[in-house]
Amino acid sequence: MTRSALRIAQLAPVIVPTPPEHAGGTERVVSDLTEALIAAGHEVTLIAPSDSRTSARLLSGYPSLVALQREHGAVAPGVPAMLEAVQLDLLREHLHEFDIVHCHGEFAHAALLGGSAVPSLTTVHWRLDELDRQLFFRWFDRLQVAAISGAQAACLPGGNLAGIVHHGIPADHYRPGPGGGPLVFLGRMTDQKRPDRAIRIARAAGAELRLAGGIDVGNPTFFARAVEPFLCDAVAHVGEVDDRAKQDLLGHASALLFPIDWPEPFGLVMIEAMACGTPVIAWRKGSVPEVVEHGITGFIVDSEDEAVDAVRRLPELDRGQIRAVFEARFTADRMARDYEALYRRLIGRAR
Amino acid sequence: MTRSALRIAQLAPVIVPTPPEHAGGTERVVSDLTEALIAAGHEVTLIAPSDSRTSARLLSGYPSLVALQREHGAVAPGVPAMLEAVQLDLLREHLHEFDIVHCHGEFAHAALLGGSAVPSLTTVHWRLDELDRQLFFRWFDRLQVAAISGAQAACLPGGNLAGIVHHGIPADHYRPGPGGGPLVFLGRMTDQKRPDRAIRIARAAGAELRLAGGIDVGNPTFFARAVEPFLCDAVAHVGEVDDRAKQDLLGHASALLFPIDWPEPFGLVMIEAMACGTPVIAWRKGSVPEVVEHGITGFIVDSEDEAVDAVRRLPELDRGQIRAVFEARFTADRMARDYEALYRRLIGRAR
Numbered sequence: 001m002t003r004s005a006l007r008i009a010q011l012a013p014v015i016v017p018t019p020p021e022h023a024g025g026t027e028r029v030v031s032d033l034t035e036a037l038i039a040a041g042h043e044v045t046l047i048a049p050s051d052s053r054t055s056a057r058l059l060s061g062y063p064s065l066v067a068l069q070r071e072h073g074a075v076a077p078g079v080p081a082m083l084e085a086v087q088l089d090l091l092r093e094h095l096h097e098f099d100i101v102h103c104h105g106e107f108a109h110a111a112l113l114g115g116s117a118v119p120s121l122t123t124v125h126w127r128l129d130e131l132d133r134q135l136f137f138r139w140f141d142r143l144q145v146a147a148i149s150g151a152q153a154a155c156l157p158g159g160n161l162a163g164i165v166h167h168g169i170p171a172d173h174y175r176p177g178p179g180g181g182p183l184v185f186l187g188r189m190t191d192q193k194r195p196d197r198a199i200r201i202a203r204a205a206g207a208e209l210r211l212a213g214g215i216d217v218g219n220p221t222f223f224a225r226a227v228e229p230f231l232c233d234a235v236a237h238v239g240e241v242d243d244r245a246k247q248d249l250l251g252h253a254s255a256l257l258f259p260i261d262w263p264e265p266f267g268l269v270m271i272e273a274m275a276c277g278t279p280v281i282a283w284r285k286g287s288v289p290e291v292v293e294h295g296i297t298g299f300i301v302d303s304e305d306e307a308v309d310a311v312r313r314l315p316e317l318d319r320g321q322i323r324a325v326f327e328a329r330f331t332a333d334r335m336a337r338d339y340e341a342l343y344r345r346l347i348g349r350a351r
Numbered sequence: 352m353t354r355s356a357l358r359i360a361q362l363a364p365v366i367v368p369t370p371p372e373h374a375g376g377t378e379r380v381v382s383d384l385t386e387a388l389i390a391a392g393h394e395v396t397l398i399a400p401s402d403s404r405t406s407a408r409l410l411s412g413y414p415s416l417v418a419l420q421r422e423h424g425a426v427a428p429g430v431p432a433m434l435e436a437v438q439l440d441l442l443r444e445h446l447h448e449f450d451i452v453h454c455h456g457e458f459a460h461a462a463l464l465g466g467s468a469v470p471s472l473t474t475v476h477w478r479l480d481e482l483d484r485q486l487f488f489r490w491f492d493r494l495q496v497a498a499i500s501g502a503q504a505a506c507l508p509g510g511n512l513a514g515i516v517h518h519g520i521p522a523d524h525y526r527p528g529p530g531g532g533p534l535v536f537l538g539r540m541t542d543q544k545r546p547d548r549a550i551r552i553a554r555a556a557g558a559e560l561r562l563a564g565g566i567d568v569g570n571p572t573f574f575a576r577a578v579e580p581f582l583c584d585a586v587a588h589v590g591e592v593d594d595r596a597k598q599d600l601l602g603h604a605s606a607l608l609f610p611i612d613w614p615e616p617f618g619l620v621m622i623e624a625m626a627c628g629t630p631v632i633a634w635r636k637g638s639v640p641e642v643v644e645h646g647i648t649g650f651i652v653d654s655e656d657e658a659v660d661a662v663r664r665l666p667e668l669d670r671g672q673i674r675a676v677f678e679a680r681f682t683a684d685r686m687a688r689d690y691e692a693l694y695r696r697l698i699g700r701a702r
Contacts, residue, residue: 061490068482078457078483081432085458086490089465106429107436108459114440131419132429139412139437 005041006343010034010056011091011103012048014083015065019053022240023188023214025268026125029167029335030104036170036336045094047087059094061086088112100343106133110140119350121146121162121342127263127286128155144346146339149287152265163342166290167266168335173243174275176323177251182208183311184253184278186246186269189223190216196226197259199235201281201304205311209257212249214240250276255298255314258282259307267291270298274326277319281310291330297322356392357694361385361407362442362454363399365434366416370404373591374539374565376619377476380518380686381455387521387687396445398438410445412437439463451694457484461491470701472497472513472693478614478637479506495697497690500638503616514693517641518617519686524594525626527674528602533559534662535604535629537597537620540574541567547577548610550586552632552655556662560608563600565591601627606649606665609633610658618642621649625677628670632661642681648673 010033016024019031030048034056037044044056049064062068065080084105091101092112101120103109113120122145124133137143137160144162147153153164183205185198195211202209215223231237241249250256256273264286271291273280280298282288292298298317299310361384367375370382381399385407388395395407400415413419416431435456442452443463452471454460464471473496475484488494488511495513498504504515534553538544546562553560566574582588592600601607607624615637622642624631631649633639643649647668650661 062486072482076481076483078481079486082458082483082487085462085487088459088462089490092462092466107433108439108462111436111439111443111459112463115443130427130429131423132427132433135413135430136433136436139440 005043006340006347007043007045007097007099008037008343009045009047009091009094009098009101011087011101011105011109012046012052013105014049014080014087016049017051017053017064017067018046018048022242025266026104028169028268029123029125032169032173032332033102033336033339036168036332037340039333040336040340042340045098047090049083059090061090084108099347102339102343107136110136110143113143114140117350119346120144121339121346123148123165124152125265127265128152129263146342148266149290151263151286151290155263162346163338165335165338165342166330167268167271168330168332169268169271169275171275171327171331171333174247174250174272176275176277176319177247177253179252179254179278179319181252181254182210183255183257184210184212184249184273185257185259186212186241186249186272187258188213188216189227190219191222191226192260192262194259194261196230197261197304197307198257199227199230201257201259201307201311202235204304204308207254207311209235210249210253211235211237212239212241212246246272247276250278253278255311256280257307258288259304260285260288262286264288271326271330274298274322274330277323279314279317279319279322281307293325297325356394357691357698358394358396358448358450359388359694360396360398360442360445360449360452362438362452362456362460363397363403364456365400365431365438367400368402368404368415368418369397369399372417373593376617377455379520379619380474380476383520383524383683384453384687384690387519387683388691390684391687391691393691396449398441400434410441412441435459450698453690453694458487461487461494464494465491468701470697471495472690472697474499474516475503476616478616479503480614497693499617500641502614502637502641506614513697514689516686516689516693517681518619518622519681519683520619520622520626522626522678522682522684525598525601525623527626527628527670528598528604530603530605530629530670532603532605533561534606534608535561535563535600535624536608536610537563537592537600537623538609539564539567540578541570542573542577543611543613545610545612547581548612548655548658549608550578550581552608552610552658552662553586555655555659558605558662560586561600561604562586562588563590563592563597597623598627601629604629606662607631608658609639610655611636611639613637615639622677622681625673625681628674630665630668630670630673632658644676648676 012018012030018027020027046054046056047059050060051063051067103122141159145160147164187193266287270280284300294300301307363369363381369378371378397405397407398410401411402414402418454473496511498515536549617638621631635651645651652658
């Protein structure tokens with residue numbers, strides 16, 4: 001097989017632009033993958049909201065949901081599904097132009113691509129163990145999927161699994177920081193991410209804590225109930241942060257607390273911390289044992305007591321080594337190489 | 352063109368089976384249309400949840416959302432979109448078997464059918480004036496749509512409008528009833544349907560009222576706020592009703608109150624009342640002036656005062672004539688003939 005340039009379509013979500021302004025892990029990955037594939041010499045077409053920014057050819061119908069909400073206020077509940085249909089129509093119209101189609105969402109694209117000769121790869125940026133995805137893969141039993149962790153792959157029928165590709169971020173997106181500052185929690189304020197555990201751990205360890213992240217629209221009472229009453233000078237909520245604030249926060253953090261309580265499919269913030277040289281104290285759930293190397297890039301724990309203990313052991317870790325592990329395992333270039341290998345395998349099979 | 356049998360696909364929604372057990376106007380229409388087309392000699396394939404009942408060939412992937420909820424309890428929010436993708440996959444797989452595809456929903460089917468040589472017709476069973484449908488039709492500007500009323504058609508770009516087909520129900524589904532009993536309100540307990548207006552009208556007219564219909568999940572406080580405090584012996588809420596209870600309720604009603612406060616695209620319950628010989632007192636909104644003939648099958652009003660006046664004028668109306676108008680204008684056979692004419696026009700154009 002030649003190492004020729006591939007003509008690749010990336011189908012992005014419709015909720016926020018690619019890349020996102022604030023939260024939006026999927027859109028961040030789609031953007032970073034797109035740029036890395038272009039840097040590797042491929043012809044990439046990004047199908048995404050019109051408020052996206054990309055070096056790829058951009059095919060758009062309408063702005064993202066958040067842009068429409070900014071313009072119109074509250075919008076009808078059918079808007080996201082309508083936006084997805086428009087992007088699928090663009091994909092259908094241009095399908096013959098691509099060697100491979102990489103879809104970052106569910107579900108209707110599987111019906112559209114089912115009869116097509118053009119091979120496709122789907123990345124699901126969410127847990128796979130719930131009824132929607134379980135029934136989806138039982139029906140679309142030949143849809144080729146790249147799992148984003150071995151933990152996620154374990155929930156996928158064997159016939160669907162094309163491979164496992166860990167996420168990556170551009171090597172220069174975050175710089176190593178000095179550390180030594182407060183502990184940091186970074187994520188939505190939900191009972192999946194458990195900022196309440198982070199607060200208890202910081203208090204028990206006698207450490208300061210900065211909580212960054214938005215209040216979950218699907219679970220608005222959690223913040224008022226489990227976080228807000230425990231805020232003080234030492235434990236502060238700083239809200240949603242942009243990339244610059246994230247660099248500052250993670251770069252100065254003595255550690256990232258990742259006390260999750262759900263089957264995390266990947267957990268992008270763990271590698272963002274590592275890119276800053278910052279160790280990760282994370283619960284043994286989902287992807288964590290694949291991402292964190294215990295005693296090197298952080299500590300994997302099973303309880304709040306163990307987490308407090310891990311805070312005390314942080315001086316054992318070398319921030320330079322953490323950054324080196326990040327560069328070896330979690331850059332966007334590595335992610336792009338892994339996906340390219342998968343693309344070529346699927347294209348070869350389709351011939 | 353010959354009057355040969357057509358091979359027709361009907362694509363139903365995924366939320367409840369076709370026909371529905373209780374609420375579900377769309378599924379009711381899809382079922383009645385399917386049966387009437389089969390009675391007219393056509394080959395109909397119904398793509399619908401597996402708990403549907405039909406004389407057509409049934410293509411199903413999974414049970415309806417409500418059946419899955421009955422089995423699993425609360426399900427992941429992606430289930431409806433997943434079920435729609437499965438039905439679209441069935442449509443794609445069997446597309447070559449049909450002369451015409453009739454879709455009763457949005458939005459992804461438009462992307463799937465965009466490149467197809469098989470003509471399609473879409474019926475939208477909802478208002479068309481909101482952002483989701485407005486942007487949908489701006490993009491899919493050649494998708495052929497049957498409006499369910501002239502009022503609904505007014506919100507549709509000219510290029511999309513294939514025709515207007517009022518709903519119908521089987522002539523024998525409801526029988527003429529004696530009337531003379533309480534006024535009836537039948538619909539969801541929402542500020543679109545305005546049961547609160549019905550209560551004030553009945554009180555002012557000194558008439559009894561029966562309110563039938565479920566509490567809207569999207570607006571759960573409305574019932575507690577605007578309906579419940581005003582219930583008494585004379586004004587009773589009887590909850591959701593099945594077809595038999597509806598026959599009893601409408602057949603004995605002296606009139607149906609339809610005091611809507613939204614652009615009703617059709618309003619099936621108006622013709623259900625007429626099938627029972629029961630007059631309709633309805634607000635001048637949406638489809639109402641097309642469905643109700645003022646002074647014959649009911650009264651069209653603009654205020655609560657006018658509605659109270661209309662209650663007093665009910666003895667002027669002839670229940671036998673109301674049933675006769677129903678039989679002439681609003682049976683499923685008439686609806687099926689109208690759709691058949693549209694199908695043949697679209698098939699002719701596609702050749």
